[in-house]
Amino acid sequence: MRMDVTAQQSGLINSDDRTLASVFCAYTVTATFWLLFATAVGVLMAYKFGAPDYLTFGRLRPIHTNDTFYGWASVALVGLAYYVAARSSRAPLYSAKLAWIGLVLFNLAAVAGTIALDLGFNDGNLEYREWPWPIRLIFLAALIVTAWNLIGTVARRSTKDIYLSNWYTIGGVLWTCIIAVVAILPWYQYGLGQVSVSGFYMHNAVGMSFTPLALGIFYYALPKVLSRPIYSYSLGVFAFWTNLVFYPLIGAHHFLFSPLPWFLQTTAIVFSVAMLVPVWGGSANFLLTMHGRWHGMAQSVPLMFIFVGVIGYLVGSTQGTFEAFRSLQQVWHFTNFTVGHSHLTMYGFVTFAIWGGVYALLPLATGKQPHSLGLTLHFWMALVGSFIYVISLSVGGTIQGLDWIHGVPFIQSVADMQSYWVWRGVGGSLMWLSHVVFAWNVWCMSYGVGAKASLDDSSSTEGAGA
Numbered sequence: 122m123r124m125d126v127t128a129q130q131s132g133l134i135n136s137d138d139r140t141l142a143s144v145f146c147a148y149t150v151t152a153t154f155w156l157l158f159a160t161a162v163g164v165l166m167a168y169k170f171g172a173p174d175y176l177t178f179g180r181l182r183p184i185h186t187n188d189t190f191y192g193w194a195s196v197a198l199v200g201l202a203y204y205v206a207a208r209s210s211r212a213p214l215y216s217a218k219l220a221w222i223g224l225v226l227f228n229l230a231a232v233a234g235t236i237a238l239d240l241g242f243n244d245g246n247l248e249y250r251e252w253p254w255p256i257r258l259i260f261l262a263a264l265i266v267t268a269w270n271l272i273g274t275v276a277r278r279s280t281k282d283i284y285l286s287n288w289y290t291i292g293g294v295l296w297t298c299i300i301a302v303v304a305i306l307p308w309y310q311y312g313l314g315q316v317s318v319s320g321f322y323m324h325n326a327v328g329m330s331f332t333p334l335a336l337g338i339f340y341y342a343l344p345k346v347l348s349r350p351i352y353s354y355s356l357g358v359f360a361f362w363t364n365l366v367f368y369p370l371i372g373a374h375h376f377l378f379s380p381l382p383w384f385l386q387t388t389a390i391v392f393s394v395a396m397l398v399p400v401w402g403g404s405a406n407f408l409l410t411m412h413g414r415w416h417g418m419a420q421s422v423p424l425m426f427i428f429v430g431v432i433g434y435l436v437g438s439t440q441g442t443f444e445a446f447r448s449l450q451q452v453w454h455f456t457n458f459t460v461g462h463s464h465l466t467m468y469g470f471v472t473f474a475i476w477g478g479v480y481a482l483l484p485l486a487t488g489k490q491p492h493s494l495g496l497t498l499h500f501w502m503a504l505v506g507s508f509i510y511v512i513s514l515s516v517g518g519t520i521q522g523l524d525w526i527h528g529v530p531f532i533q534s535v536a537d538m539q540s541y542w543v544w545r546g547v548g549g550s551l552m553w554l555s556h557v558v559f560a561w562n563v564w565c566m567s568y569g570v571g572a573k574a575s576l577d578d579s580s581s582t583e584g585a586g587a
Contacts, residue, residue: 137214138486141207141208141214141486142486142487144200144203144214144220145201145203145487146483146486146487146566146568147224148196148197148199148201148220149201149483149563149567150564150568151196151224151227151228152193152194152195152197153560153563154560155188155189155193155231156189156192156193156556157556157557157560159184159188159189159193160189160193160552160553160556161553162181162184163189164549164550165181166181166182166185167542180238180239180243183243184235186248186249187231187235187238187252188231190467191230191260192227192228192231193472194331194467194475196227196231197475197479198331198335198471198475199227199267199294199334201338201482202267202271202291202293202294202337203220203270203271203274204486205286205337205338205341205482206274206275206286206290207274209278209284209287209341210274210275210278210279210280210284210287211278211279212274212278212279213274213277215269215271215272215273216270219266219267219269219270220270222266223263223267223270226259226262226266227260227263229259230252230256230260230263233252233256234253234256237252237253237256238251247304247315247319248319250304250322250323257301257305260301261298261302264294264297264298265298267294268291268294271290271294284341285337285340285354285358285361286337286338286340286341288337288361289334289337290337290338292333292365293329293337296329296333296365297326297329300321300326300329303321303322313380317373317376317381317385320372320374320389321369321373323375324368324371324375325369325372327466327467328364329364329365329369332434332470332471333364335430335434335471335474336360336434338474338478339407339427339430339474339477342423342477342478342482343410343424343427345481345485346423347411347417349414351410352406352407356405356406357406360398360403360406363395363399363402364396364403367395367396367398367399368396368399370388370389370392371396371445374389374393374450377447377450378450378451378454389445390445390447393442393445394442394445396438396441397439400435400438400442401435401439404431408431411424411428422480422493422497423480423481424477424481425477425500426473426476426477426480426500427474427477427478427481429473429504430473430477433468433469433470436465438470440465441462444459444462451522451526452523452526453518454522456519456522456525457514457518457521457542457545458517458519458521459518460514460518461513461514461515462511464507464511464514465511468507468510469507473503476503476559479563483563483566484566487566489565489566489567489569491561491562491565492565495558495562495565496562499555499562502551502552502555503556505548505551506548506549506550506551506552506553506555507552509544509547509548509551510544510545510549511548513545514541517538517540517541517542517545520537521538
């Protein structure tokens, strides 16, 4: 009789594992589609500077940014968050049905938003929230479903405490719900109120949504790859709360020298400097966890992706603090430098974090892993391409800003940027080619025939304060 009960329990556990793996695969595959599509549009935009009459930049650019944000990054991070929540809680997913509903809603919003923007239905001059409000309601519904499912999964945990990753991922989803609601409330979307809310939304979309979700993936995947606990659980909690305290108010630093109240601009600068506390604290936590294991990086491509993501987080966020100073805003504001900065954070940090998480965790879920050549090609093309992209626009954008300060004719600043835009296209092309390789790797790890992976998913996060 006892053997029958044991066999029945084992069957239930295997069923839960298969359900979790299928949800994880589906989220990763659909997110990869949106990565390919959104960044293909981005590459096309890069070449548009040389042939501006070929396609309409004003319609392509919001398609590129919104699909990158809400098609690629959001879907991929939620898929990873589901896997981390279930595994770190040692519990089955609260509801596979809710996970599938959320995936449908995410993709429905992305498809509808893309079609609307291409047809010219745009909500105006509100960066990263150009989708018409009914489409943003669909996205908000997907977030609510996701938050409910993650909270339900963690609430059913078989461990005493909530593991640190789930603080970040659940917090990120809940904060995104708040940001999404603020973005569609109509009564202050006029004049300076619209400007202030736009700064709040576009900056918090990165810092209160993608950042905590990506950091939550780091806190689970890094100990898993290294088979050692995170350096300091307390430091992770400290970074979590200081990020929550300092980040929401810094969006106004995008509108220095604008008619926004001077005290609001100054507050944004002060809090931007304060953001060095969670950024440096969190980065130190990750780097100290890796300390003594640098020699293993060459044998672990997922660890290489995670390491680049950590450096991207450290450098990109620190750069954002310096950009907030008025003296540097005078040079860089409205230039291509800010485009390079946004790619350093969303690509060098968030996207590399997603890739590191997928390569570390998806093989554990499916038992398949990509071949080493595909991993290596993806890493180096993405790294070199993004380096060329960010450096070219950082240098070119600085020259552009100095031209404006010195009062040279505007067309001269355009001519001075020509060679840097060419390099932007070269870097962007390498980045997109790396995404094609990533798509093949995802297929090998999910529905295709990949190399056999180790299925040892025992929690290496124990001892980290979980």
